[in-house]
Amino acid sequence: MPANRFNNFTDYGIGIGLRAPHYHHILTRKPVVDWFEIISENFMIDGGRPLHILDQILEQYKVVQHGVSMYFGSAERPNKEHLRRLKTLVQRTKTPWLSDHLCWGSVDGRYTHDLLPMPYTFEAARITAQKVREVRDFVEVPVVVENVSSYAEFHVSEMTEWEFLNEVVERADCGILLDVNNIYVSSRNHSFDPYTYVNSVPSERVAQIHIAGHSKYKKYILDTHDHPVIDPVWKLYERAIERVGHTATLLEWDDSIPSFDEVHDEALKANRFLASASLAKAV
Amino acid sequence: MKLLSIQRRMARAVMTPLTPSERMRSTTPDGRSMRNVASAIIKPNDRLTSFERLEIYNRQYWFRILSGFAEDFPGLRAVLGGSRFDRVAKAYLTDCPSQSFTLRNLGSRLEGWLRKNPRWTAGRGNLALDMARLEWADIEAFDGRAEPTLKPEDLASANPAKLRLRLQPYVQLLDLRYPVDDLLLEVRKEDDDTDVASNAFSERHHQKRVSAVAKLKPSSIFLAVHRMDDSVYFRRLHRDEFAILSALRSGKPLKSAVESAMRESLISSDDRADNVQHWFQTWAALGWFCRIESKGGARPRRSKMPRRSSAQA
Numbered sequence: 310m311p312a313n314r315f316n317n318f319t320d321y322g323i324g325i326g327l328r329a330p331h332y333h334h335i336l337t338r339k340p341v342v343d344w345f346e347i348i349s350e351n352f353m354i355d356g357g358r359p360l361h362i363l364d365q366i367l368e369q370y371k372v373v374q375h376g377v378s379m380y381f382g383s384a385e386r387p388n389k390e391h392l393r394r395l396k397t398l399v400q401r402t403k404t405p406w407l408s409d410h411l412c413w414g415s416v417d418g419r420y421t422h423d424l425l426p427m428p429y430t431f432e433a434a435r436i437t438a439q440k441v442r443e444v445r446d447f448v449e450v451p452v453v454v455e456n457v458s459s460y461a462e463f464h465v466s467e468m469t470e471w472e473f474l475n476e477v478v479e480r481a482d483c484g485i486l487l488d489v490n491n492i493y494v495s496s497r498n499h500s501f502d503p504y505t506y507v508n509s510v511p512s513e514r515v516a517q518i519h520i521a522g523h524s525k526y527k528k529y530i531l532d533t534h535d536h537p538v539i540d541p542v543w544k545l546y547e548r549a550i551e552r553v554g555h556t557a558t559l560l561e562w563d564d565s566i567p568s569f570d571e572v573h574d575e576a577l578k579a580n581r582f583l584a585s586a587s588l589a590k591a592v
Numbered sequence: 593m594k595l596l597s598i599q600r601r602m603a604r605a606v607m608t609p610l611t612p613s614e615r616m617r618s619t620t621p622d623g624r625s626m627r628n629v630a631s632a633i634i635k636p637n638d639r640l641t642s643f644e645r646l647e648i649y650n651r652q653y654w655f656r657i658l659s660g661f662a663e664d665f666p667g668l669r670a671v672l673g674g675s676r677f678d679r680v681a682k683a684y685l686t687d688c689p690s691q692s693f694t695l696r697n698l699g700s701r702l703e704g705w706l707r708k709n710p711r712w713t714a715g716r717g718n719l720a721l722d723m724a725r726l727e728w729a730d731i732e733a734f735d736g737r738a739e740p741t742l743k744p745e746d747l748a749s750a751n752p753a754k755l756r757l758r759l760q761p762y763v764q765l766l767d768l769r770y771p772v773d774d775l776l777l778e779v780r781k782e783d784d785d786t787d788v789a790s791n792a793f794s795e796r797h798h799q800k801r802v803s804a805v806a807k808l809k810p811s812s813i814f815l816a817v818h819r820m821d822d823s824v825y826f827r828r829l830h831r832d833e834f835a836i837l838s839a840l841r842s843g844k845p846l847k848s849a850v851e852s853a854m855r856e857s858l859i860s861s862d863d864r865a866d867n868v869q870h871w872f873q874t875w876a877a878l879g880w881f882c883r884i885e886s887k888g889g890a891r892p893r894r895s896k897m898p899r900r901s902s903a904q905a
Contacts, residue, residue: 350694355737356762358822378693384596391693416599420690421606421653422660425599433595461645462635465593500637528639529648 311555315451315484316516317405321371321557323583325576328562332362334569335370342573344371346559347402349409350378353394363402372402373517373557375486376409378420379444381454381477382427382437383413387444396448404450406516408486411437411454411474426459429466429473438480445483453484453516458494458523458532470495471509484516487553489545490538490561494523494530503545512553520546520579521561535564537575547582555586598633605629605646606653609686614654616647657685660695664731665702666783667723667776671716671805680712680720696735699728719808722768726776726826729764729817733824736762742881750884752847758882759841764817765834771813773826778804818878827878832857833871837880 312318322343327335334340345366352363366372376395379387399407412424427433445452456474468476478485487510489503496503520543522536538546538560550556560576605626611617618626630642637645661681662669669677687709688701702724706713713720738760747755759765814834816827829837835853844852850868859867875881 353694354696354735357735357738357819359735361822382595384594384599388693413599415693416596416603418691419603419607420693421603421649422656422690422695423606423649423653425602425606425649428593428595428598430595436595460648461642462637463598463633464635465598465633498637528644531648 311557313484313513313516315406315453315514316557317451319405319557320555321373321517323576323579324371324373324557324559325572326375326559326561326563327366327372328566330566331569331572336362336365338569339369340569340573342370344373344557344559346373346375346561349374349376349395349398349407352401353391353398360401367402372404373559374398374402374404374407375455375559376407377424378414378422379409379440380414381409381411381440381444382433383415383440384436385416385418387440387447388415392444392447395444399448399450406451406453406484407444407448408453408455408517409444410457411477412457424457426457426461426463427473428463429468429470431467431476434473434476434480437477438483441477441481441483445481451484451516452481453486454478454481455486455488455519456491456495457488458491458498458530460498460529460531462499469501470499471506475509475511478511478514483514485510485514486517486519487515487549488519488521489549490519490521490523490542491532493542493545494532497530504548507545507549507552510549510552515549515553515556517557517559518546518549518553519559519561520576533564534561538578543578543582546579547585550582550586555583558583593633601629601633602646602649606649607686607689608650609682610651610654614651616643616650654682657690657695657698658682661685661698664699665724665727667727667772667779668720670775670779671720671723671772672713676712683709683712696731699724699731703728718769718810719772719805722770722772723776725766726768726772726815726817729766730776730824733762733764733817733819736760736764736819738762738819738879740883741879742876742883746884750846753845755846755884756843757840757846757849757884759837760818760880760882762819763837763880765829765837765841766815766817767834768813768815769810770808771811772808773813773815773828775804775808777826816880818880820878830867830871832859832867836868836871837875 312320324344324346325342327345327347352359354360410424412427414421414423414425441452441454454477474485492503492506496506520538521534522538524531524533524536558579560572562572604620608617608620616626620626620629627643630646634642634645636642658681672680684702684705688705690698703721706721706724710717814829814831816829818825818827832853836849839849839853854864857864
């Protein structure tokens with residue numbers, strides 16, 4: 310499943326998030342990196358330095374767009390200005406696929422700038438899938454949805470999170486950005502078996518995988534992206550790779566960002582699992 | 593319960609201001625029990641109540657937007673002091689929650705809000721307003737659109753009576769009552785220094801900043817906030833420069849823009865022509881004029897200058 314219609318039949322390796330503290334290192338040292346993931350919203354602007362940096366990165370690296378505020382699960386229609394700017398950026402980056410989260414975050418035109426959890430209902434799945442289709446039709450690249458970390462569950466839910474994910478992607482006929490750290494975090498917060506989740510995902514729809522670190526508190530875990538990946542998440546990643554094969558993998562590190570080399574080295578740890586997947590495929 | 597109803601209820605709770613100790617309030621703004629609101633939509637688990645689970649999102653919301661706002665308005669923070677700035681930020685963001693998909697626009701309504709709510713900045717109202725306007729102009733100049741610049745050949749057959757010169761969208765023109773440009777540069781310099789400084793060092797700088805704000809006297813200035821090689825600069829303008837540029841921005845033809853702007857000029861009539869010529873040369877050299885009849889955005893130039901570094905130019 311590495312190259313499939315949801316990642317535009319690409320076969321990307323291990324990438325890291327493009328973050329401002331690393332710009333100078335990347336542009337001057339030109340390190341070998343399979344690909345960078347950018348936060349779309351940071352570049353949905355009219356001009357200035359961010360776009361110049363991006364253009365320089367695009368000259369040398371493959372870039373994939375990842376959004377944080379399309380809010381597929383919000384009950385309101387997509388914001389037209391958002392869509393227009395997103396499409397302009399898609400044309401600039403030529404991203405092979407576009408990801409955003411299976412969540413909501415705005416209502417009545419007001420934005421929380423957070424990834425709020427969905428009530429897992431059939432109504433919500435229908436609305437979300439419709440919005441995914443609408444965005445995909447507008448931007449004209451494959452759209453994949455990412456499972457989020459969550460700290461709350463709703464009384465009205467009619468299914469599990471993984472059943473909801475499956476319901477949405479089937480209805481929208483879209484791909485999945487499988488975040489194994491988010492599965493781990495939510496499994497601890499909601500007391501479910503993370504392997505049940507990973508084993509339930511339709512492997513043929515997985516376009517990309519996210520790994521990251523998180524922060525533990527007394528009664529819950531927060532998805533903070535400010536630590537290395539812990540062993541249980543690597544084990545979950547290993548299981549995901551066993552199921553879906555050699556898949557584009559991205560390490561997220563968004564806070565307390567260490568040196569470029571430290572972030573990249575952490576991401577490259579995924580190689581040991583990807584190598585096994587490649588070997589298994591060869592055998 | 594329908595999706596929209598759940599989202600409205602949860603958003604209202606999440607966007608409710610925190611208590612002074614940064615916890616979720618026990619009542620909603622309209623007086624209902626927050627515990628009842630939480631338990632009506634959110635399940636408890638074996639470790640957290642519905643209230644506590646909702647509170648995680650409530651706190652995250654406020655920490656995120658307050659941090660983004662503080663990052664964008666360090667000058668306003670210097671003018672108001674930390675505690676007052678925090679109160680202003682919470683009041684503003686309560687009245688004007690984000691209406692944009694990007695946090696970049698968080699401060700877009702601050703100037704209007706400050707004008708309507710002078711009590712929050714009483715005693716430093718004009719200074720705070722000037723600083724807020726400057727910091728928002730800085731954001732707009734940083735990533736505003738750049739169009740292809742005017743070429744000498746564009747003017748070859750132009751008729752000054754009809755020629756309409758357009759300013760680059762990223763150029764921001766400000767008339768201010770205080771020289772807040774100097775203060776903001778000082779604040780930023782100190783912030784850069786304190787990144788690598790000891791506590792004692794930053795305390796000394798804090799005292800210096802408080803003193804700088806206290807000493808700042810009203811002094812009318814005209815300013816262009818513009819961008820060059822990806823860095824934002826503050827350029828002081830002569831009153832007549834500001835008047836000409838403002839007239840051009842409003843769409844006046846070149847001839848009438850200059851005539852109307854210079855009508856009340858204090859520059860001697862002998863020197864006016866030389867001054868105007870010099871200004872236009874400078875503005876053109878800075879790339880402030882858009883190419884005539886250009887359409888769409890330009891492909892910007894490249895530079896390795898740091899983000900939002902501001903300096904006099």
